[in-house]
Amino acid sequence: MSYFSNAERAEVLVQALPYIKSYNGKIVVIKYGGNAMLSEALKEQVMEDIVLLTLVGVKVVLVHGGGPEISDTMKKMGKESVFIDGLRVTDAETMDIVQMVLTGKINKSLVNLITMKGGKAMGISGLDARMIQAKIKDERLGFVGEITKIHKSPVLDLLDRGYIPIIATIGCDKEGHAYNINADTAAAKIAGALGAERLFLMTDIAGILRDKDDPSTLIREMHTDDAEKLFDDGIVTGGMIPKVKCCLDALNGGVETVTILDGTIPHAILMEMLTDEGAGTMITK
Numbered sequence: 001m002s003y004f005s006n007a008e009r010a011e012v013l014v015q016a017l018p019y020i021k022s023y024n025g026k027i028v029v030i031k032y033g034g035n036a037m038l039s040e041a042l043k044e045q046v047m048e049d050i051v052l053l054t055l056v057g058v059k060v061v062l063v064h065g066g067g068p069e070i071s072d073t074m075k076k077m078g079k080e081s082v083f084i085d086g087l088r089v090t091d092a093e094t095m096d097i098v099q100m101v102l103t104g105k106i107n108k109s110l111v112n113l114i115t116m117k118g119g120k121a122m123g124i125s126g127l128d129a130r131m132i133q134a135k136i137k138d139e140r141l142g143f144v145g146e147i148t149k150i151h152k153s154p155v156l157d158l159l160d161r162g163y164i165p166i167i168a169t170i171g172c173d174k175e176g177h178a179y180n181i182n183a184d185t186a187a188a189k190i191a192g193a194l195g196a197e198r199l200f201l202m203t204d205i206a207g208i209l210r211d212k213d214d215p216s217t218l219i220r221e222m223h224t225d226d227a228e229k230l231f232d233d234g235i236v237t238g239g240m241i242p243k244v245k246c247c248l249d250a251l252n253g254g255v256e257t258v259t260i261l262d263g264t265i266p267h268a269i270l271m272e273m274l275t276d277e278g279a280g281t282m283i284t285k
Contacts, residue, residue, distance in 0.1 A: 145179025192253025
């Protein structure tokens with residue numbers, strides 16, 4: 001274990017001060033889920049980082065998924081997970097499981113962790129006040145939703161009252177049918193609706209790599225035009241394609257900056273927001 005003198009700790013805080021000032025009062029949306037959530041120790045550190053950011057004046061909105069836990073619960077219940085183009089086929093029974101895992105187990109566990117770390121959190125889903133309005137995305141996928149509208153007032157109300165909104169990505173239509181919404185997509189739409197300063201997509205890889213097998217080829221910063229070219233060059237492939245498309249959608253929706261970063265690295269959010277070096281791949285217009 002390494003130790004820092006009081007002077008070194010003070011210097012770290014001084015260097016972070018300009019960043020803290022620039023984010024004060026600004027909205028930051030963090031998408032957290034998937035494999036980045038599997039370690040309880042790392043999950044606690046992410047919650048600590050979020051509480052710290054709120055204490056220095058950042059308005060944090062946490063949007064979460066939970067694909068691995070949904071798959072694990074389905075397996076325990078004797079139900080097989082089926083995917084088409086990376087999206088979970090969601091029949092009525094699967095939708096019940098998705099809703100139970102996301103709005104129940106995961107959402108409330110994150111609320112509890114934030115509270116234990118000294119923060120104020122309120123767990124909600126897209127069903128509350130019909131915040132995430134959706135329609136069927138593809139008949140083949142069942143109850144998988146495509147977002148038609150974000151009703152942002154509930155989120156802004158919670159932020160104004162000093163709460164960290166923790167959002168489970170379940171949507172609904174006018175008839176009240178619940179839909180499973182991709183968490184990256186939901187985070188991008190929510191960030192755009194809120195006019196967020198930044199959106200973070202926390203995953204389990206370092207960011208966008210020129211060579212997917214070589215972490216040293218991490219692209220630290222790019223513009224939207226550069227990202228489009230990566231599709232054409234075949235550098236962005238597989239599961240990274242929808243993530244980058246979500247980034248571009250968020251930027252086109254009014255978000256200032258989007259970053260894909262490795263949520264398995266301790267304090268990755270703080271490194272990205274409060275240091276010169278940063279972490280992950282930052283995309284701007």
